[in-house]
Amino acid sequence: GAVVSQHPSRVICKSGTSVKIECRSLDFQATTMFWYRQFPKQSLMLMATSNEGSKATYEQGVEKDKFLINHASLTLSTLTVTSAHPEDSSFYICSASARGSSGANVLTFGAGSRLTVL
């Protein structure tokens, strides 16, 4: 089945630094990937839709200059949290869309990246 790899799984950084998270589709091509953020004991909040070869589409309230998304190839999307602050600490999860066996559009998720900003 479709596999999405996300790296790093955990990252701790100092306030003011930038952190890059990678999301790869391992055995399929993904023209569209999605980035979610999850706060403790809460649901997933869609941050942006990453489109291969074009600009990402950000959800309302998400700062595009703070969360830079690059989708340079059909198998890789990156999320860079720029000038991270403690309030950016969260669990970030990427996903990619693949066709299921019955034709359904199925979102496959990465394992998530826990960011802690000190």
Added chain:
Amino acid sequence: GEDVEQSLFLSVREGDSSVINCTYTDSSSTYLYWYKQEPGAGLQLLTYIFSNMDMKQDQRLTVLLNKKDKHLSLRIADTQTGDSAIYFCAEIGGYNKLIFGAGTRLAVHP
């Protein structure tokens, strides 16, 4: 607008059946999904159902869809401790984005 609602918590005894309920608002959703999230992990697709189906069974999992009431349920038969997790239902919203419920935390006790 698009909205998915679930009860937040369910506690069951090992070996019993678990039923997790979900209501959604977008009647045009072609597929509805159930995902499982274990602590500190990403989401794992459990199953999905096409909107023109009433029921789908997959081993211990049974999905029931009442399209008229916009109600989706997930039944887990013979619940095991390994089934303890958060279960999210989701519908396809505009621009093919998945809209998630808040998640139901399933606790399985001996």
